[in-house]
């Protein structure tokens with residue numbers, strides 16, 4: 001990474017007073033404001049400079065009437081997918097959606113009916129469960145399995161469940177919170193099984209640009225026989241634009257796409273935010289070097305934490321995640337119970353992490369730490385953890 005880029009990412013930028021969830025709402029969510037904010041999945045890095053410039057240029061126009069999801073933003077996304085992921089998508093497959101969580105909801109609402117089974121793989125990002133419950137669908141769980149070499153899918157259980165009335169599967173790829181970058185063989189198996197049992201596969205790929213190893217995240221639509229799959233994407237996670245509300249649903253199948261377009265229309269959600277589509281266009285056109293630098297920075301933060309915790313606190317389970325900028329930490333080895341760990345993190349270590357129970361009952365005793373932040377916050381967090389746990 002070039003030194004000027006490292007300095008750009010290292011520089012602390014105060015977010016206080018911007019109404020951001022992560023730093024300005026600590027008191028509301030954790031009962032105190034003097035914590036290092038290592039929760040909410042956004043970054044403490046300023047975005048690609050060309051994005052900010054494009055927003056300023058458009059803002060100077062001064063008229064912000066109803067807008068269309070410009071062809072430019074779709075073209076820019078298709079270009080990014082081709083350039084960075086080797087995936088060719090037809091722009092006619094793309095639908096604008098305000099956010100990936102909204103898209104999860106639209107998929108469940110539009111592609112299933114009440115009582116249908118929807119399969120998820122716990123522990124998983126909380127809104128996956130919410131999407132199923134909100135619309136009165138049946139939650140079917142295919143828990144991930146933790147082996148000595150990391151997390152895996154349980155394919156026998158998956159097949160058994162898919163064959164019993166499941167209509168839709170929500171895949172998280174890469175997986176939040178366990179940090180797996182699924183291999184091509186694993187994903188092809190999921191596609192083949194869902195196809196065999198007539199199950200629609202929806203793949204949330206919001207973290208796909210954060211593959212931290214040599215192996216890129218294989219995109220679901222690049223697999224064989226994936227024509228009935230729906231891929232959910234967004235530039236917001238990759239480029240720190242979540243407050244702009246912009247994402248895409250990419251569905252090659254015309255019938256599924258029509259149903260999804262109907263759900264967007266019913267929710268009156270098909271008209272984008274001007275700044276969201278401008279930001280997406282600029283990010284996908286100009287963000288390559290920035291993205292490479294951020295991935296490298298996150299990888300270095302990850303390696304620092306794995307080494308530092310491994311040495312000082314081996315009782316905390318901490319494996320290097322393959323993807324996402326989120327680290328899934330196992331505190332069960334402290335033998336303290338979930339609530340006591342939570343209290344220790346907040347009131348003694350003074351760090352804010354996401355509560356593992358947000359990801360399902362499998363997250364009891366676990367907490368999630370965000371590594372997309374200047375190194376000083378990461379070293380501070382590790383030091384606070386060491387002090388708090390050693391002085392128990």
Ligand SMILES: Cc1ncc(COP(=O)(O)O)c(C=O)c1O
Nearest residue numbers: 041099100101102125176204206
């Ligand atoms: C797997 C996953 N999907 C979706 C989202 C949120 O997407 P959006 O902000 O576009 O609703 C997140 C945010 O952390 C996430 O981790």
